[in-house]
Amino acid sequence: MRSEAAILLSGGMDSGVLLAWATIRYERIHALSFDYGSKHAARELEQAASLARTYSASLIKIHLPFIQSLFSSSLLISGGEIPEGPYQKETISSTVVPFRNGIFLAIAVGYAENSGIPTVLIASHSGDHPIYPDCRKTFTAAMSAASRLGTFTRVEILAPFSSLNKREIAQKGIEMGFDFSRTWSCYRGGDLHCGTCATCLERKYALRFEEGLDPTRYLE
């Protein structure tokens, strides 16, 4: 078993399963959660905190007020409406927060170097690759190279799920007895998952909603 890892924990299903996966492989986990002014921040961060407690990870909350004030995205409270319907390049590009994973990873690397943690984990997966450039394997590899070169302790970045799609991550979670009802996906961030935005549709597919296996309560 390896010693310590930092993990980007959003409170969504992918990073939730990654946390469960990591607790089997690392003695201590430091979960980093970012509040960057997204519409679903409250829901996500609540789930992240609860997951960190369950898996005995320490939780570090990092507030990034500049994203909300300087960046444009429908994902942000300061932005427009979240588009309806499935992921499509044209509509979903409004939900992009520019270089979000780059910013989160750079901060996590700094935190890891500061705390003597050798590894940073991110739950990037193959389903996001076509849409978000900072979710691709090539990006994570380049960012890991920058991290190793730019730190005294040669911090590495790993994306253990980068060859899996969201449904395969869900399958992995089921095998580990992961409780998906304790994760949040919906970009709208209401009391319940809306069930109709791109990320809800993707969640439904991954968790086999049609087969009655999805434990999530949706508005519709």
Added chain:
Amino acid sequence: MRSEAAILLSGGMDSGVLLAWATIRYERIHALSFDYGSKHAARELEQAASLARTYSASLIKIHLPFIQSLFSSSLLISGGEIPEGPYQKETISSTVVPFRNGIFLAIAVGYAENSGIPTVLIASHSGDHPIYPDCRKTFTAAMSAASRLGTFTRVEILAPFSSLNKREIAQKGIEMGFDFSRTWSCYRGGDLHCGTCATCLERKYALRFEEGLDPTRYLE
């Protein structure tokens, strides 16, 4: 002349000269200044704002409160004493803010992508290379690769001074009529440059203090 560039502007002499250099080459400059809780933040940011005005750059101030609360460094208000005397690996390592340039660059890349700016400039130079890993050419190149791969607009990072040392940057500034009295270096951040910390000694050498050419007022 190229269109637009973002620049990391600290208010120190290297990024000040880079700003002067960039205004000759780019039509519009967006200067990003970070307040991360350093002891010399007030002095540095004041000079950054004044330089941005002089060179007609727009100034974007970004507050990063998490660095002060989560990271340990004698450079920070939350940290110990700034070491006395010249740069040496043993003493100066206490002034490291882990992966600082990585974090600043990642944020600048996000800002650049958000605003349609193709290029981010950083004033890394060869003098810092042996001490700070995130000032090296290899790091900047890897970070630029991550930026190009991780953004829709393929934002590039350039370090035009990476082959120069601080004295050569000073020479370049003198040739451009740059006013060095309007920059701040001292890590202690008093009313005057202390003249005895590593960065003051380096400044004195670069600006040829011994030859009476340095316009800075030092305490000693």
